[in-house]
Amino acid sequence: MDAVTVRPERGDDVDAIHDVVVRAFGRDDEMRLVARLRRDGDAAISLVAVVGRAVIGHVVLSPMSAPFRALGLAPLSVAPEHQKLGAGAALTRAAIASARQSEWAAIFVLGDPVYYVRFGFRADLANGFSSPYAGAHFMVLPLFDRLPAMTGRIDYAPAFNDLA
Numbered sequence: 001m002d003a004v005t006v007r008p009e010r011g012d013d014v015d016a017i018h019d020v021v022v023r024a025f026g027r028d029d030e031m032r033l034v035a036r037l038r039r040d041g042d043a044a045i046s047l048v049a050v051v052g053r054a055v056i057g058h059v060v061l062s063p064m065s066a067p068f069r070a071l072g073l074a075p076l077s078v079a080p081e082h083q084k085l086g087a088g089a090a091l092t093r094a095a096i097a098s099a100r101q102s103e104w105a106a107i108f109v110l111g112d113p114v115y116y117v118r119f120g121f122r123a124d125l126a127n128g129f130s131s132p133y134a135g136a137h138f139m140v141l142p143l144f145d146r147l148p149a150m151t152g153r154i155d156y157a158p159a160f161n162d163l164a
């Protein structure tokens with residue numbers, strides 16, 4: 001099988017991305033979230049994982065309301081038949097590199113700590129922030145030496161208000 005490569009989303013990827021997101025989550029909600037983030041101009045970083053010419057994975061990061069320049073990583077999607085082959089990790093690592101290059105201070109994620117801890121995300125550092133998502137699954141990755149603040153109110157982009 002061809003290797004997985006990661007590149008920025010292009011205009012003609014939209015249908016393939018939506019198909020991957022629906023199949024990864026087994027429902028439409030996250031696909032609608034991706035579409036609204038794009039429509040709102042909040043898809044600050046949007047990357048696809050490609051095998052050959054086929055889009056098999058996608059990740060989007062959107063600006064958060066936070067005490068410093070922070071992105072929220074969500075959703076991360078890999079087509080079921082391509083899961084557990086490293087595409088999710090390749091997307092996450094490329095997203096982190098892109099965010100660092102654009103001088104974002106941190107990335108927040110709501111997800112399984114077992115999966116995200118390998119990239120350096122930490123639930124303990126997210127503890128001090130108040131958010132509807134606070135808890136063991138809410139994590140943050142500082143992109144430089146340390147977080148500019150350890151407390152404050154954190155909110156995802158408005159598109160997330162539509163998510164059940």
Ligand SMILES: CC(C)(COP(=O)(O)OP(=O)(O)OC[C@H]1O[C@@H](n2cnc3c(N)ncnc32)[C@H](O)[C@@H]1OP(=O)(O)O)[C@@H](O)C(=O)NCCC(=O)NCCS
Pocket residue numbers: 024025074075076077078079082083084085086087088089090110111112114115
């Ligand atoms: C989560 C997801 C993006 C991972 O992508 P992937 O390409 O399968 O992941 P990778 O191949 O990079 O990593 C595989 C590793 O992650 C683990 N893993 C995969 N999905 C996991 C999950 N939901 N929870 C915990 N661990 C998970 C695998 O067991 C494997 O572990 P190992 O490296 O120790 O063997 C993919 O499974 C997916 O699209 N799931 C449905 C949508 C979803 O839940 N997205 C995340 C929330 S936003």
